[in-house]
Amino acid sequence: xxxxxxxxxxxxLLILVVFSVIVLIAPLWGSxxxxxxxxxxxxxxxFGLFAVGYNILFGLTGYLSFGHAAFLGVGSYxxxxxxxxxxxxxxxxxxxxIVFSGIFALAIGFLCLRRTGIYFSILTLxxxxxSYKLAYSVLTPITNGETGLFVLKDDPRxxxxxxxxxxxxxxxxxxxxxxxxxxxxxxxxxxxLILGFWLSMKIFRSPFGxxxxxxKTNQTRMEYTGFNHRPYLLAAFVISGMYAGLAGALLAVxxxxxxxxxxxxxxxxxxxxxxxxxxxxxxxGPLIGAATIKYMENIFSGINDTLLGTWFDFLPQAxxxxxxxxxxxxxxxxxxxxxxxxxxxxxxxxxxxxxxxAQKIKAKFFNKNNTTEKLESEQLEKxxxx
Amino acid sequence: MEAxxxxxxNGLDKGGAYALIALGLxxxxxxxxxxxxxxxxxxxxxxxxxxxxxKVLTISSKVRDESITFFEAYKETPYLEIWWGDTGSAIxxxxxxxxIIIAIPIMLAVGIAMERGLIKYFYKREHAxxxxxxxxxxxxxxxxxxxxxxxxxxPQAAPEIVAGSVDIGAAIxxxxxxxxxxxxxxxxxxxxxxxxxxxxxxxxxxGMVVRAGMHDRETVGLLGINIEKRFTIVFGLAAVVAGLAGxxxxxxxxxDYNMGMDFLVxxxxxxxxxxxxxxxxxxxxGFLLGILQSFSSMTAVKEVIPGIDQVIIYLxxxxxxxxxxxxxxxxx
Numbered sequence: 198x199x200x201x202x203x204x205x206x207x208x209x210l211l212i213l214v215v216f217s218v219i220v221l222i223a224p225l226w227g228s229x230x231x232x233x234x235x236x237x238x239x240x241x242x243x244f245g246l247f248a249v250g251y252n253i254l255f256g257l258t259g260y261l262s263f264g265h266a267a268f269l270g271v272g273s274y275x276x277x278x279x280x281x282x283x284x285x286x287x288x289x290x291x292x293x294x295i296v297f298s299g300i301f302a303l304a305i306g307f308l309c310l311r312r313t314g315i316y317f318s319i320l321t322l323x324x325x326x327x328s329y330k331l332a333y334s335v336l337t338p339i340t341n342g343e344t345g346l347f348v349l350k351d352d353p354r355x356x357x358x359x360x361x362x363x364x365x366x367x368x369x370x371x372x373x374x375x376x377x378x379x380x381x382x383x384x385x386x387x388x389x390l391i392l393g394f395w396l397s398m399k400i401f402r403s404p405f406g407x408x409x410x411x412x413k414t415n416q417t418r419m420e421y422t423g424f425n426h427r428p429y430l431l432a433a434f435v436i437s438g439m440y441a442g443l444a445g446a447l448l449a450v451x452x453x454x455x456x457x458x459x460x461x462x463x464x465x466x467x468x469x470x471x472x473x474x475x476x477x478x479x480x481x482g483p484l485i486g487a488a489t490i491k492y493m494e495n496i497f498s499g500i501n502d503t504l505l506g507t508w509f510d511f512l513p514q515a516x517x518x519x520x521x522x523x524x525x526x527x528x529x530x531x532x533x534x535x536x537x538x539x540x541x542x543x544x545x546x547x548x549x550x551x552x553x554x555a556q557k558i559k560a561k562f563f564n565k566n567n568t569t570e571k572l573e574s575e576q577l578e579k580x581x582x583x
Numbered sequence: 584m585e586a587x588x589x590x591x592x593n594g595l596d597k598g599g600a601y602a603l604i605a606l607g608l609x610x611x612x613x614x615x616x617x618x619x620x621x622x623x624x625x626x627x628x629x630x631x632x633x634x635x636x637x638k639v640l641t642i643s644s645k646v647r648d649e650s651i652t653f654f655e656a657y658k659e660t661p662y663l664e665i666w667w668g669d670t671g672s673a674i675x676x677x678x679x680x681x682x683i684i685i686a687i688p689i690m691l692a693v694g695i696a697m698e699r700g701l702i703k704y705f706y707k708r709e710h711a712x713x714x715x716x717x718x719x720x721x722x723x724x725x726x727x728x729x730x731x732x733x734x735x736x737x738p739q740a741a742p743e744i745v746a747g748s749v750d751i752g753a754a755i756x757x758x759x760x761x762x763x764x765x766x767x768x769x770x771x772x773x774x775x776x777x778x779x780x781x782x783x784x785x786x787x788x789x790g791m792v793v794r795a796g797m798h799d800r801e802t803v804g805l806l807g808i809n810i811e812k813r814f815t816i817v818f819g820l821a822a823v824v825a826g827l828a829g830x831x832x833x834x835x836x837x838x839d840y841n842m843g844m845d846f847l848v849x850x851x852x853x854x855x856x857x858x859x860x861x862x863x864x865x866x867x868x869g870f871l872l873g874i875l876q877s878f879s880s881m882t883a884v885k886e887v888i889p890g891i892d893q894v895i896i897y898l899x900x901x902x903x904x905x906x907x908x909x910x911x912x913x914x915x
Contacts, residue, residue, distance in 0.1 A: 259711070261711040261714065308901070308905060311905060312904055312905075312908060315618050315710045315711075315714065316855070316904055316908060318711070319852065319855055319900070319904065320901060320904050320905075322848060323852060323897040323900050323901050323904075324897070326848060326897055327893075327894045327897040327898070327901075330890075330893035330894055330897075331890055331893060331894060333893070334893045335889045335890030462844075462848060463844060466718060469715065469718075470719075473715060526730050530729075531726060531729075531730050533722060533725075534722075534723060534726035534727065534730065536722065537719050537720070537721075537722035537723035537726060538723055540715075540719040541701075541716055541719040541723065544712060544715055544716040544719060545701075545704065545716065548712065
């Protein structure tokens with residue numbers, strides 16, 4: 198028993214090290230697939246983190262929330278206010294965001310988790326839409342309404358003022374003097390992502406995570422054994438809300454603005470798409486899903502008819518035109534169509550997402566070995582019985 | 584008093600749209616047990632049937648403009664006007680009502696295709712899966728419309744004879760209750776559609792079988808009735824109701840590809856407030872929330888509770904879900 202435990206923790210360490218290396222050399226492999234610029238890599242990391250956190254709720258407990266974008270929005274607003282009032286340093290902003298979105302998630306989760314299934318989904322949807330509508334209308338003094346919240350030169354920034362740090366014309370977030378934009382911004386997000394991933398892995402492996410999975414598998418049976426699932430669900434909800442707030446804060450760190458459109462319910466739908474596309478309830482799935490969607494968003498929407506024409510140029514003219522006509526609705530501004538179709542295909546044929554797809558392919562290749570093993574074990578059982 | 588009456592009227596036409604969409608949602612949930620997030624897209628599709636009909640009717644050719652004599656001027660004139668003169672222009676003027684007739688078979692076909700092609704495979708899956716796949720479908724439908732009609736809202740005109748307003752106040756001795764004709768028509772239209780659906784369910788043999796199937800699907804199936812086929816038709820019917828609601832709503836709100844999503848969320852809340860699976864509840868809650876929304880947008884109310892007009896429907900739905908989860912009219 199002891200040996201198995203040791204090997205699991207060693208394997209986890211290995212996974213974490215490999216993962217960190219992959220994330221940190223992202224600019225290298227990113228440039229191979231045409232994603233080697235910091236803006237996109239930042240988005241990979243930020244939305245990956247968002248999806249990792251969302252997965253702790255939806256993936257482990259099976260509670261489908263349609264309102265997590267609200268926590269992301271709160272995180273962004275709080276971070277920008279921290280930039281405006283205290284300092285352009287990113288760390289306090291992140292800390293404030295996590296705390297505030299955690300409190301917000303605690304309040305909303307406490308109410309929403311009184312219901313299950315579709316009613317829970319609708320409740321989260323209603324709360325998120327309320328936050329969105331209020332951010333646009335009456336909360337304008339805090340959120341700056343449709344214009345969005347910006348960092349200005351004349352903001353008070355008391356801590357920066359006390360330390361004698363001068364305010365720049367277009368202030369950018371910093372980390373003790375290092376300006377966090379471009380690749381510095383990406384590496385900051387990458388480190389936060391690795392920490393977030395490590396925490397999520399810890400949760401997956403912990404008794405707490407096991408309990409969440411048990412709630413998903415059979416909530417009634419858990420209740421019959423005298424187990425109170427409410428605190429665990431609420432904890433999962435708050436943790437995933439804090440992840441969302443952290444992601445929102447990082448969005449504000451790499452670009453110090455915040456707008457209400459981050460909170461609209463279809464934005465919550467996007468994180469659901471990411472999680473499902475990659476693989477619900479798996480550790481890597483949400484990250485893969487988030488990277489895929491953000492990659493598609495950037496690459497697909499950049500393709501236009503002229504570019505398509507050059508791709509199919511080697512074909513006869515008539516065929517080129519035909520192919521361009523067929524493909525063009527799916528790229529450029531129509532990339533959401535591709536996204537929707539892909540998502541539907543995944544839901545219909547591959548509910549486990551890309552991770553399940555990879556496992557299926559793997560199983561196909563190693564199928565032969567498995568069957569022989571099975572036969573052998575059956576043979577052994579027979580021998581034992583005899 | 585006048586202001587109150589006006590707000591009630593304002594709420595009723597919006598409530599009519601909510602009620603029609605929610606009716607279809609509840610019908611589908613009650614019969615097939617499916618949570619359909621693409622139902623708003625059906626409403627939007629109906630609106631775009633009206634847009635397409637208007638486009639087809641106004642296919643134009645360039646004709647020499649006789650009124651300008653000092654140079655050769657051309658103007659776009661629809662073929663219908665060239666061929667049939669005033670009759671042709673009247674047909675174009677009435678494009679929205681004409682769309683109703685065209686929308687019925689189209690929406691029925693869309694609904695049945697959707698049920699047979701996709702929803703059928705999701706009966707046995709979890710509600711979360713149903714929500715997600717229909718959410719994907721809603722995105723796809725919206726994007727197809729965006730690719731063909733653009734992202735901007737396309738205004739549609741009501742027939743000229745009902746384009747104006749009616750002074751309702753004069754009839755009952757009040758001042759200044761002026762209300763657009765088309766909204767009155769929308770209210771009457773939605774009431775008659777609702778009446779039609781209820782009559783269909785309660786006065787025909789088909790409807791009786793469907794209601795029996797809603798109560799106990801298995802027994803109805805054991806009696807040798809092909810309940811699945813009837814439920815497919817019910818899905819088509821729900822699509823027609825949503826589509827017609829969309830067609831008639833175009834003169835009130837210019838349709839764009841995203842309108843389905845906006846109405847979907849509100850209609851879901853309407854269904855929840857009325858009680859999942861309760862048809863009468865969906866209709867009552869639709870009108871109720873419509874009226875509540877228009878009351879809360881009165882200045883006097885907004886002064887007391889700022890921002891209430893933005894969130895009233897959500898607040899009511901949250902309160903209902905927390906304190907009376909079976910809804911106002913739902914049975915346990």
